[in-house]
Amino acid sequence: MSAAAALQDLRGKYRWNAQPGVTAKDIILALLARIGVGGGTGCVIEYRGSAIRALTMEQRMTVCNMSIEGGARAGLIAPDDTRFNT
Secondary structure (H helix, E strand, C coil): CCHHHHCEEEEEECCCCCCCCCCHHHHHHHHHHHHCCCCCCCEEEEEECHHHHCCCHHHHHHHHHHHHHHCCCEEECCCCHHHHCC
């Protein structure tokens, strides 16, 4: 079995209008509170939804970089206009 075939997929979909003062770190910490420190073990977590699309590039990097705190191998957000216009 190849390494790519061994990876699991975990998707986090965020559909809400973030309130003022809610940061990217708040979003990822909320997910980590739900899945635990090992809940993403062996997974690549894909983040999507309106709340994720509203984040800046720096905030998106924060979310993806903190994915390893949940045991994930990586975190990703599909490229969109925010990415291409940065």
